Each structure stands twice: as structure tokens, then as C-alpha cells.
Amino acid sequence: MEEKLEKLIATIMKEAEADGEPVTREEAQEMAEMELKANANAKLYVKSEKPKKKAEKTRKVDEEKGQLLAEVKTLFEDLGANIISVKTETEVEFMYNDNHYTIKLTKHRPPKK
Numbered sequence: 001m002e003e004k005l006e007k008l009i010a011t012i013m014k015e016a017e018a019d020g021e022p023v024t025r026e027e028a029q030e031m032a033e034m035e036l037k038a039n040a041n042a043k044l045y046v047k048s049e050k051p052k053k054k055a056e057k058t059r060k061v062d063e064e065k066g067q068l069l070a071e072v073k074t075l076f077e078d079l080g081a082n083i084i085s086v087k088t089e090t091e092v093e094f095m096y097n098d099n100h101y102t103i104k105l106t107k108h109r110p111p112k113k
Helices: 002-018 025-041 063-078
Strands: 082-087 091-096 099-104
Touching (some): 063 082, 063 091
Antiparallel strands (some): 082 091, 091 099
């Protein structure tokens, strides 16, 4: 450890002199100690040889939202709207009177207490 410190002090002094800003031995020693502490705390990141297995997430189907959206779809069909698409239980896209509409249904979380 002492050898490393001495080598680092000498290197710092040489580099500082080459830059035209010479430093004292005490200043170089302080910089060397700070650099050694920084290197000691540095984390080593290594890439694994095997790729990580991604967790398979199953999508939760909200039956209540699906039922509400089906009722909305039926209502628009009864009004004469042309249903273009229905995305799962989230939104209905339709044409009515030559205008393009999308209704998106959002279920909010209960408020925190």
C-alpha cells in the first residue's frame, strides 16, 4: 500500500510539473490518498456470459372494464355508429356522422388513506 502511494505521489508530481503547475509533496500526497480512496470505493461491473431470463408477466384481464366497454359498444351500435376496433378492455374506436372517435376507459386506483 505504501509503495502504491509513493508511486502515485511521484506520478502526480511529474504530471503537474509537465502541465506547468508544480505541486508540493504534501499536495500530491493528499491527491494520491483521495484517488486511492475513490478507487477503493469503485464498483466493478461485469457482463454475465448468460443473458438474464426475463420474467414472464401475465396480463390481468379486468372483466368489469370489459363488460362496461361492451355495453358502450352496444350503445354506439344502436345509435348507428360504425365500430372500427376494440382494444382488449381499454378502448373503442368508431365512426359516427363521418367523424372518427375513440373512447378510452380508465379504472382509477382507490385513494390512499
